[in-house]
Amino acid sequence: MPDRLDGTVALITGASSGIGEATALAFAEQGAAVALAARRADRLEALAAKIREAGGTAVTIAADVTDEQQAREAVKRTAAELGRLDTLVNNAGVMLVGPVVDAPVKEWERMVQVNLLGLLYCAHAALPHLLEAAESQPRRVADMVNISSVAGRTARRGFGVYNATKHAVGAFSESLRQEVTGRHVRVSLVEPGAVETELVSQNRPEIQELLGQRFTGVERLQAADIADAINYIVTRPRRVAVNEILIRPTEQE
Numbered sequence: 479m480p481d482r483l484d485g486t487v488a489l490i491t492g493a494s495s496g497i498g499e500a501t502a503l504a505f506a507e508q509g510a511a512v513a514l515a516a517r518r519a520d521r522l523e524a525l526a527a528k529i530r531e532a533g534g535t536a537v538t539i540a541a542d543v544t545d546e547q548q549a550r551e552a553v554k555r556t557a558a559e560l561g562r563l564d565t566l567v568n569n570a571g572v573m574l575v576g577p578v579v580d581a582p583v584k585e586w587e588r589m590v591q592v593n594l595l596g597l598l599y600c601a602h603a604a605l606p607h608l609l610e611a612a613e614s615q616p617r618r619v620a621d622m623v624n625i626s627s628v629a630g631r632t633a634r635r636g637f638g639v640y641n642a643t644k645h646a647v648g649a650f651s652e653s654l655r656q657e658v659t660g661r662h663v664r665v666s667l668v669e670p671g672a673v674e675t676e677l678v679s680q681n682r683p684e685i686q687e688l689l690g691q692r693f694t695g696v697e698r699l700q701a702a703d704i705a706d707a708i709n710y711i712v713t714r715p716r717r718v719a720v721n722e723i724l725i726r727p728t729e730q731e
């Protein structure tokens with residue numbers, strides 16, 4: 479029997495679109511109060527209004543996770559405004575791909591800053607709260623769910639630095655899992671394949687075209703499919719830690 483999330487509080491980074499938005503909706507449906515973090519405050523407000531209309535609790539936090547102070551403040555505000563922090567979904571990310579030769583180095587820096595440093599800042603700030611939540615009611619377990627990618631498992635030509643950031647997320651998650659699992663903080667890794675979101679739209683036009691061609695004939699996952707996997711992880715009973723989920727579209731090789 480899965481646990482509902484009533485009485486718990488979740489912070490979701492990158493909640494203004496795609497997987498983060500779908501996860502916030504799924505958690506709110508399970509009874510969690512949700513803190514929605516990203517840079518686009520208007521998108522967060524619209525999502526919060528939707529959650530509140532359905533009877534849920536949501537706060538919005540305009541934050542750039544690449545700024546350590548803003549990441550720290552997002553965690554602090556969640557705990558202050560919603561009373562605790564049981565679940566962190568480290569989801570904010572960017573994927574800027576293409577050949578290494580002649581690549582714009584700024585794109586690499588952005589991926590390292592968001593996908594890796596941003597995730598680390600949020601994890602660091604959240605851990606004391608997660609450890610505290612794991613010792614208290616209502617669930618006596620807490621969760622950090624880190625969003626990696628198939629690209630965090632398998633390196634491919636054209637994806638070098640994105641691969642590097644997502645492999646790093648996997649390595650960090652496993653190390654942290656070993657450190658805190660005995661204290662009932664579960665650290666999980668979710669590795670999606672191609673999901674229909676805004677992720678690709680950040681790329682240069684010629685790269686967007688190549689990415690489109692690569693997935694011709696593949697029915698992509700919906701953001702809700704990944705939210706479903708994340709929801710599965712955090713609603714397991716206290717004794718069950720789902721360490722890792724790799725989830726691809728059926729037609730993706």
Ligand code: NDP
Binds near residue numbers: 628
């Ligand atoms: P979206 O582009 O739809 O969402 C990305 C989210 O990250 C947005 O909410 C964006 O919000 C947020 N974000 C980006 N930069 C920052 C920042 N500096 N500070 C705070 N938030 C930021 O893409 P997805 O939903 O697909 O991506 C979510 C995660 O899933 C990423 O980590 C991605 O790598 C991963 N993933 C996605 C796959 C896919 O095929 N879509 C496949 C595998 C993994 P805002 O711009 O408002 O700040």
